[in-house]
Amino acid sequence: MATSRLTTLLDNGTPRLPDTGRILLLGPQADTDLSALPRDRCHVVQTFRPDHDALAARGFDCATAPDGPYAAAVVFLPRARELGQSWIAQACTLTDGPVVVDGQKTDGIESMLKHLRPRVALDGQISKAHGKAFWFGSTDALADWAGPETLGIDGGWHTAPGVFSADGVDPASQLLAGSLPRKLGxxxxxxGAGWGYLSARMLERDDIQTLHLVEADHTALDCARLNVTDDRARFHWADVPGWEFPERLDAVVMNPPFHTGRKADPALGRAFIAAAARMLKPTGQLWLVANRHLPYETELGERFAQVTEAAGDNRFKVLQAQRPTRARR
Known part of the structure; x- marks a missing residue:
């Protein structure tokens, strides 16, 4: 395995991390190389359930929010610029020690470095493996980057930087919501409930007694709790393919993700379809919206007795699948 930027940087002794005290790690992913860090002193903050669980399995102390103060901080840059800025500002408030920022070019590390240079005194940087890592001493010069914890968008919805469709209602979800039948069961x-738009629309129906919102992003689920206040809602911080469903379902509705980072990965949608088939009653139905080019019909045909396109346009398609053929646990 090639040596990571972070390992190269810390093995060279610059920056020198304090010998005592906890180290905040904001946003590392499941496969991030953290071997150069003292595991017993690291406090990992990761809100995405699969990464959180994988890092905990590696022996790291994991949480969904920081609990400072810390002796030092390492920020693993996310794709969303506003979220990255917020994390860096937060790291500065939680430590008096060095703040390290690590990221890929495709995640905007060059742009972040450009915005930081006029505002903080950088102590050093390293370029390696299509990315950069740089560091500086904690400062209050970035306080204006902290930003609000939640955002308000048209319609009175609460979202947050970095969650899916943070700037407005996703048009595919809007199409799906308008295509659902009057009764769902x-x-x-x-x-993959996100910040709760589809769930809020579904709960306009009186026949629903319980609606389970399943979402792997803890931040998005917190937003959903603000957007969906109906007592029939049940919130689950879980990765859909491994979710232990508490009851057989009459209907599943979803706008499944199809990206891992920046890479398109239709296998995610197929995993959601397989999970839906397992949790539905024999008479249950699945309602799914997807980009028109995604080839989900084959997987649906293998998992359900009947599949039809219920609605669509030139960008999206709404698929209805009935009578799961592989619905056993």
Whole structure:
């Protein structure tokens, strides 16, 4: 395995991390190389359930929010610029020691460095493996980067920097919400519920007794709790393919993700379809929206007795699948 930027940087002794005290790690992913760090002193903050669980399995102390103060901080730059700025500002408030920022070019590390240079005195940087890592001493010069914890968008919805469709209602979800039947049944799930738009629209129906919102992003789920205040809602911080569903469902509704980072990965959608088939009653139905080019019909045909396109346009398609053929646990 090639040596990571962070390992190269710390093995060279610059910056020198304090010998005592906890080290904040903001946003590392499941496969991030953290071997150069003292595991027993690291406090990992990761809100995405699969990465959180994988890092915990590696022996790291994991949480969904920081609990400072810390002796030093390492920020692993996310794709969303506003979220990255917020994390860097937060790291500065939680430590008096060095702040390290590590990221890929495709995630905007060059742009972030450009914005930081006029505002802080950088102590050093390293370029390696299509990215950079740089560091500086904690400062209050970035306080204006902290930003609000939640954003307000048209319609009165609460979202947050970095969550899916943070700037407005996703048009695919809007199409799906308008295509759903008047009745869905007593027990329903919204898989990959995000900040709760689809769930809020579904709960306009009186026949629903329980609606399970299943979402892997803890931040998005916190937003969903603000957007969906109906007592019939149940919130689950879980990765959909491994979710232990508490009851058989009459309907599943979903706008599944199809990217891992910046890379398109239709296998994610197929995993959601397989999970839906397992949790539905024999008479249950799945309602799914997807980009028109995504080839989900084959997987649906293998998992359900009947598949039809219920609605669509030149960008999206709404697929209805009925009578799961592989619905056993």
């Amino acid at each position: 007593p027990a329903v799930a919204d898989l």
